[in-house]
Each structure stands twice: as structure tokens, then as C-alpha cells.
Amino acid sequence: MSWFFAALAAIGRPVTRGLGTLGRLAIFGGEALSHMLRPPFYFKEILQSLLSVGYFSLPVVGMTAIFTGGALALQIYSGGARFNAEAVVPQIVAIGMVRELGPVLVGLMIAARVTSSIAAEIATMKVTEQIDALVTLSTHPMKYLTVPRVLAGLIMVPLLVGIGDIIGILGGYVVGTKSLGFNPAAYLQNTVNFIEARDVISSLIKGAAFGFIATLLGCYHGIHTGRGAQGVGRATKSAVESAAILILAANFLLTSILFSL
Amino acid sequence: MIELKHVHKAFGSNKVLRGVNLTIESGTSMVVIGGSGTGKSICLKSILGLVSPDSGTITLDGKDVTNVRRSERDSFLARFGMLFQGGALFDSLPVWQNVAFRLLRGSLKRPKDEARTIAIEKLRRVGLKKEVADLFPAELSGGMQKRVGLARAIAAEPEIIFFDEPTTGLDPIMSGVINDLIREIVVEMGATAMTITHDMTSVRAIADNVAMLHDGVIQWTGPVAKMDESGDPYLEQFIHGSAEGPIESVR
Ligand SMILES: Nc1ncnc2c1ncn2[C@@H]1O[C@H](COP(=O)(O)OP(=O)(O)O)[C@@H](O)[C@H]1O
Ligand SMILES: [Mg+2]
Numbered sequence: 001m002s003w004f005f006a007a008l009a010a011i012g013r014p015v016t017r018g019l020g021t022l023g024r025l026a027i028f029g030g031e032a033l034s035h036m037l038r039p040p041f042y043f044k045e046i047l048q049s050l051l052s053v054g055y056f057s058l059p060v061v062g063m064t065a066i067f068t069g070g071a072l073a074l075q076i077y078s079g080g081a082r083f084n085a086e087a088v089v090p091q092i093v094a095i096g097m098v099r100e101l102g103p104v105l106v107g108l109m110i111a112a113r114v115t116s117s118i119a120a121e122i123a124t125m126k127v128t129e130q131i132d133a134l135v136t137l138s139t140h141p142m143k144y145l146t147v148p149r150v151l152a153g154l155i156m157v158p159l160l161v162g163i164g165d166i167i168g169i170l171g172g173y174v175v176g177t178k179s180l181g182f183n184p185a186a187y188l189q190n191t192v193n194f195i196e197a198r199d200v201i202s203s204l205i206k207g208a209a210f211g212f213i214a215t216l217l218g219c220y221h222g223i224h225t226g227r228g229a230q231g232v233g234r235a236t237k238s239a240v241e242s243a244a245i246l247i248l249a250a251n252f253l254l255t256s257i258l259f260s261l
Numbered sequence: 262m263i264e265l266k267h268v269h270k271a272f273g274s275n276k277v278l279r280g281v282n283l284t285i286e287s288g289t290s291m292v293v294i295g296g297s298g299t300g301k302s303i304c305l306k307s308i309l310g311l312v313s314p315d316s317g318t319i320t321l322d323g324k325d326v327t328n329v330r331r332s333e334r335d336s337f338l339a340r341f342g343m344l345f346q347g348g349a350l351f352d353s354l355p356v357w358q359n360v361a362f363r364l365l366r367g368s369l370k371r372p373k374d375e376a377r378t379i380a381i382e383k384l385r386r387v388g389l390k391k392e393v394a395d396l397f398p399a400e401l402s403g404g405m406q407k408r409v410g411l412a413r414a415i416a417a418e419p420e421i422i423f424f425d426e427p428t429t430g431l432d433p434i435m436s437g438v439i440n441d442l443i444r445e446i447v448v449e450m451g452a453t454a455m456t457i458t459h460d461m462t463s464v465r466a467i468a469d470n471v472a473m474l475h476d477g478v479i480q481w482t483g484p485v486a487k488m489d490e491s492g493d494p495y496l497e498q499f500i501h502g503s504a505e506g507p508i509e510s511v512r
Contacts, residue, residue, distance in 0.1 A: 040367065129349035132311045136343045137362050137413075138335045 028220050029212075032150050035142045042144055049148040053114050053215065054156030058163070060113055064105050065097070065164040069171025072096055077180050089180065090190040093172035098195060098203045099259075102165040104251050107210030110157055111243040115218040118149055119239035122222025123232040131223070146219040150212060157211025158204040165203055202258040209254060210247045217243040262287050263308060263421070263453070268317035270303055277303050278314070279477030285470075287322075290447045290454040292464050292485075294499060295474035296508065301457045302346055304474065305423045308455075309341060310334075321421075339368065342419035346426050346457075348406040350398035356409050357394035360384060363417040383412040388438050404431045411439065415446060422446065424456040428463050440466035461500060464488075473499060475508065 076092045122145055125131050134141050169191060176182040221239035225231045263285040270278040277300040285291045293301050306312040308319055310326060319326050321337075329337045350359050360380035363369050381391050387408040398406055407430060414422055424443060428436040440463050447454050447469075456467055464471060465485065472482040473496050481493040488496065498506030 042366070125351075129345045129347055130351055132306070133343070133345055133349040133351070135311060136309055136338055136341060138338045138367050139362075 025216070025220055028223075029216050031142060032146050032216060032219070035140070035147050036151060040143065042148060045144060045148040046151055049152035050156055052117075053110070053149070053152035053211075054159060057110060057113055057156075057160055060109050061106050061160045061164045062167050064109050065102065065167040066171040066174075068101055068105060069093060069097055069168035069173075070175040072101070072168070073172035073175040073180065077176075086180075089172065089176050089182065090187045091194040093176070094169055094191045094195050095199065097168035097172070098165045098199045100251075100255070102168055103161045103203050103206035103210060104248070106157065106161045106164045106207065107214065107247040107251070108244055110153070110160070110211065110214045111217075111240055111247060114153070115214045115243040116236050116240050118215060118218030119222040119225075119236045120232060122219060123225035123235040126223060126225050127227060127229075127231055141223065146216075146223075149215045149219055153211030153213075153215030154208050155211075157214070158207035161203055161207030161210075162200075165200075198258075202254070205258065206251060206254050209250050213246045213250060214243045217246065262320075262322060263455070264318075264320045265304070265308070266318045266320075268304075268307060268319060269315045270300070270307065270312065271315060276477060278307075280317070281474070281477070281479055283472055283479050283482065285453060285455055287453050288447070288451050289469040290443070290456065290467055291470050291472060292456045292458060292468035293472050293474055294458065294464060296499075297459075299474050300477060301474055302425055305343070305425060305455065305457065309338070309343060309423070335368065339363075339417070340420050342414035342417065342422040344407075344410045344414040344422075344424045344427055346429075348398070348403075348410040350406055350409055350413070352398045355395050355397055356384070356401070357381065359398065359409060360394075360412045360416050362413060369417055379416060380412070383416050384409070386415075386442060387412045388435060404435065407431065408435075408439070411442075418450060419452065421453045422455075424454065424458075426457055426459070428458060428460055436460065436463065437466075443467050461502075 072093050073089050076089050076096075077086050080086045080088055080092075122131075125134075125145075131141050131145075134144060173184075173187055173191075176187050177184045217239050221235045221242070225235035263283075265281050265283045268278050268281040269276075281300075281304060283291075283304075293304065295301050303312055307314050308321075308326060310329065313327060326337070350356075351362070354362070357377055357380040358365060360383055361376040364371050364376040364379060365373070377394070381394055384391070384393060389405065389408055389412070393401070393405065393409075398409065401409065407427065411424070411427055414424070427439050427443065431439060443454060443456060444467055446452050454467070456463070458464060458467070468485040470482065471485050471488050473480045473493075475495050480495045481491055483491065488500065491497065494507045498508050
């Protein structure tokens with residue numbers, strides 16, 4: 001019997017550890033949100049974060065979306081041909097991009113690009129005592145480091161998702177009209193007629209949630225880094241890993257909530 | 262007056278502080294010496310609340326600092342300046358904004374021009390030219406970074422200043438300049454200073470009182486003038502830098 005309990009323990013240990021981390025993360029997130037509402041506000045840092053999270057992510061988001069939209073159009077065309085439904089390409093590309101692929105892919109790209117750089121930067125600040133120095137200079141690290149980044153995630157990632165949605169549809173449009181023989185005007189007409197407001201709103205809500213997760217996990221793992229260069233490496237890895245998984249889990253949760261309403 | 266009583270701090274099984282008792286009178290200069298890794302930096306950090314001791318009390322002017330209320334934390338920290346052992350400069354900000362950090366935000370905020378002027382003046386006092394002001398910390402040598410850290414610690418003219426190894430990594434002449442500066446800050450500004458150093462020349466130049474930390478406790482403390490006839494074997498070994506004595510040289 002002892003092997004049975006040993007096996008249970010082996011499964012249970014990481015689960016309880018994971019739940020503990022999730023609890024600490026929730027407290028950290030709540031703290032970040034509450035600091036967001038209370039002065040002082042560091043406008044220069046907020047502006048800088050808006051730029052680095054939002055504006056400088058545009059190329060990556062654009063590339064991801066346009067190739068995905070194009071590939072999606074090709075797949076749906078060849079898949080649809082099996083039951084004479086090639087004509088649904090514009091509609092399925094639109095709904096696939098807006099409801100699912102736009103937010104998820106942008107979220108994952110943000111985790112790769114933004115979460116990693118936030119985690120590495122804050123972890124390095126921690127191991128070189130810059131966080132301690134901030135505290136002694138009467139500046140709350142939560143307000144100075146975490147709030148600007150998380151705020152930028154909440155504001156900019158939905159915008160990026162919206163832009164990604166549009167560029168993805170554009171990718172489908174280019175492939176559809178240039179190589180699949182769709183009529184340009186009809187393609188656009190079909191797309192616009194098919195998309196509903198709630199598709200777009202759910203897309204943006206997912207964007208805000210993923211932006212929050214990506215930036216928060218970067219800050220959390222950065223602040224709680226171990227010592228030395230090895231600590232920074234581990235913090236960065238954990239941040240990206242956990243942000244990607246939480247984004248995918250949140251996507252499932254949000255999808256089931258948003259479309260059951 | 263800063264008072265540490267029976268302060269203990271361990272990291273896992275590593276018992277770093279094992280009952281530190283130390284008093285620093287206001288307006289005096291205390292120098293803490295001791296081998297590396299004995300917990301000198303941890304001592305300073307406990308006073309600032311960056312590290313919380315496992316037990317014992319630390320008081321500033323009779324008030325316990327280990328549980329300062331959040332609302333009072335800013336005004337508590339505003340009384341301190343700290344030079345970190347590694348400099349701890351913010352590498353995203355140019356040198357002058359590092360020095361003037363406190364003057365650019367929060368309760369001590371003032372116009373940008375004024376903050377910059379003060380920063381350049383403080384840089385001059387630590388022997389750095391005006392041109393350094395617009396460089397980034399990563400563009401400076403280790404010794405220059407240290408001096409920028411020193412300028413930042415004194416920029417807002419705090420009443421209590423902690424210097425963690427201020428002259429480590431500096432050439433002898435620059436060390437002399439920094440020693441004089443620290444002495445000046447105590448004498449002219451009436452500040453309370455606590456300095457960590459390994460350099461016996463610095464000790465004699467800076468200290469009113471000396472304390473030696475070894476094995477987690479203060480082995481000896483007293484006025485610098487009495488240091489040479491202390492009769493304490495640990496202190497004597499440290500002063501003379503000899504390999505023979507009660508302090509094991511292999512750690
Ligand atoms: N954050 C930390 N986590 C674990 N151990 C630490 C930490 N900070 C310091 N230590 C340990 O405490 C001891 C004293 O460190 P420190 O005060 O920096 O020594 P020093 O006297 O050279 O300034 C060292 O053994 C160091 O490894
Ligand atoms: Mg030290």
C-alpha cells in the first residue's frame with residue numbers, strides 16, 4: 001500500500017505547491033490593483049510601460065496575425081471543400097480570429113515578449129539591490145514597478161488584440177482574394193455582416209485578462225527571484241511558462257463564460 | 262540614537278546574527294568592521310527594515326523600527342540615506358536622475374532644474390565631473406558607480422547615513438577623498454553615520470566609535486582611540502591583518 005500513498009503524495013505535493021503559489025499570486029494581484037487606485041502615480045513610468053508593452057509589440061502582433069489569418073483561410077478553404085462549403089471562408093476566418101486565435105496568439109506573444117523582459121528586468125533589479133534601494137528612497141516597488149506595467153497590460157493588450165483581429169482578417173482577405181478567387185467586395189461584406197458586437201467585446205475582454213496575467217506574472221516572478229544570475233534565469237523561465245499556461249486556462253474559462261451568456 | 266538589542270537573524274540553517282547589541286549615539290560616526298560574510302550588511306538592512314530580524318529589538322530615538330506603520334514608513338525612511346555595497350544604481354536612469362531620485366518625486370520633490378543642480382553639486386563632492394551626469398550607470402567603472410551611489414545617499418541631506426563599504430574598489434587617493442567627505446558630513450551636517458569597511462585607514466579617518474562583528478555578535482566596541490590597546494585578540498588580529506589568531510582564516 002505504501003507505494004500507493006507515495007504516488008498520491010508525488011501528485012499531491014506539486015498540486016498543493018501550485019495552489020499556494022496561486023493564492024500568493026492572487027494576493028499580489030489584488031495588491032497591484034489596489035495600488036493602482038491610490039496616489040502617488042508615476043506618470044513617466046506608466047507612459048514608458050504603455051510604449052514598451054503596446055507600441056513596441058505591434059510588429060510581433062502584426063506578423064503573428066497576418067500569417068495566422070492567411071493560413072486559416074487556406075485551411076478552411078480546403079477543409080470546407082470536402083463538403084462543398086468553400087464559401088464560408090470569410091465568416092470562419094473572422095470568427096476564428098476574433099473569438100479565439102486573435103486573443104490567444106496575441107496573449108502568448110505578449111507572454112514571450114513582455115512577460116520575459118519584465119521578469120528579467122525586475123529580477124535583475126532585485127539581485128543587484130535596486131529594489132532595496134527603491135524602498136530606502138521612500139518609493140514603493142509595487143507602485144513604481146508593478147503598477148505601470150500591469151496597467152499597461154490592461155490597457156494596451158486589448159488594443160493589440162483588436163489590431164491583431166483586424167490584421168488577421170486582412171491576412172485571410174489577401175489569401176482569399178488573391179489565390180482562392182473570392183470577390184473582394186463580397187469577402188468584406190460577408191465578414192462585416194457576420195461578426196457580432198459580442199464577438200468583438202469578448203475578444204477585447206480576453207485581451208485585458210491576458211494582458212493582466214502576462215504583466216502580473218512577469219512582476220511577481222521578478223520580485224520573488226532567487227539569488228544571482230541563476231535566480232534571474234529561473235524567474236524568467238517560470239514567469240513565461242506560468243503566464244502561457246494561465247493565459248490558456250483563462251481562455252478556456254472565459255470562452256465558456258462569455259458564450260454561455 | 263540607534264539601539265540594537267539581542268538581534269538575531271538566520272537564513273535557513275545559516276545563523277548570521279546571534280544576539281547583536283550595539284548603540285550608535287546621534288551625531289556620531291560608528292564604523293563596523295568584521296570579516297566578509299559575518300552579517301555587517303544584514304545589520305544595516307535590519308535597521309532600515311529591508312530585512313526583518315527573527316528576534317530582538319531595534320529602536321531609533323526610543324521608537325521600535327521593526328514595526329513602523331505604513332503611513333509613517335515614508336517619513337521614517339526619509340531620515341535615512343544608504344550607500345549599498347554594490348552601488349545599486351537604477352540602470353534605467355541617467356546618473357543625475359539616480360542622484361536626484363528623491364528630489365524628483367514624493368514629499369521632497371522640487372523643480373527639475375533645481376534637482377539637477379543639486380545632483381551635479383553632489384557629484385562634484387564625490388569627485389565626479391559634470392559630464393558624468395548624463396551618462397548611464399552601465400557606462401561607469403565600478404569605483405565611479407560607488408561614488409554615484411554615495412552622491413545619491415547624501416543628496417537629500419538625511420540625518421542618518423549608512424555607508425556599506427564606501428571605499429572598496431577605489432584607488433588610495435579617491436579613498437582619502439571619500440573618507441574626508443564622510444567625516445565632513447558628520448561634523449558639518451551633524452549627521453549620524455554608520456559605515457562598514459575593511460580598510461583600517463578608513464576606520465581611523467572616519468570613526469568616533471568602532472564595533473567589531475564576529476560570529477554573529479559584537480566582539481568589541483569602543484572609541485577609536487582605544488582600539489589599539491583593546492586587548493581583544495579578535496580585534497587585534499583584524500587590525501594587524503595577521504593569519505594567526507582566534508579568527509580562522511579558512512572559512
Ligand atoms: N537574502 C539572503 N538570503 C540568504 N542568505 C543571505 C541573504 N543575504 C545575506 N545572506 C547571508 O548572510 C550572511 C551575511 O551576509 P552579509 O551581511 O552580506 O555579509 P557582510 O558582512 O559581508 O556584509 C552571508 O553568509 C550571506 O550568504
Ligand atoms: Mg556586506
